């Protein structure tokens with residue numbers, strides 16, 4: 001048997017420990033942290049919910065999930081999105097909701113064996129249904145161009161503009177639909193805004209975004225939860241991951 005370590009804090013013998021799981025909380029609003037949501041194409045603002053601060057063990061786990069092959073973390077992340085969907089069903093329902101995952105580039109799909117965000121979108125839709133809101137998920141968006149990794153705010157936006165599009169076969173069925181966009185991490189908001197722009201150009205109404213985690217602005221204190229219950233172990237994991245990257 002291969003040794004197993006928590007994808008968040010690195011503690012031995014379990015893939016995702018209860019202390020790290022406690023960092024995935026009930027959904028809270030995070031859009032005020034993302035400058036792009038106010039500045040670009042989002043009149044009136046767009047509510048975005050998240051279930052975790054992207055710091056400490058959560059950040060380590062998201063990196064491990066996306067870039068270091070820890071696909072087993074899909075299970076706890078999806079469970080958190082199911083719970084969020086159950087809580088948000090009253091807010092986003094009672095009408096039908098189409099849950100749309102933010103698309104990834106062909107290169108990252110090849111590297112990761114698919115778009116990991118599809119699983120989060122399916123989980124959110126399942127939670128919404130369980131809470132009484134008719135919802136389903138569908139990857140109606142596609143993406144060209146390079147990765148966002150390592151790019152600043154403006155470069156991210158330029159990299160995205162024109163690279164997110166509605167898949168031609170899905171265009172006709174978006175008119176009049178209420179859509180929720182799902183992504184893994186909300187940082188500048190550029191991805192959510194790019195998705196919203198093309199979905200609304202196809203006639204959909206984008207009601208909200210939901211993300212697994214939200215990056216605090218530089219210098220900000222974490223917005224929720226105990227800040228780092230796993231302490232130095234998490235830092236060791238992060239340093240190790242950084243060394244591997």
Ligand SMILES: [Zn+2]
Pocket residue numbers: 006007008009010011016017018019020021057230
């Ligand atoms: Zn842990």
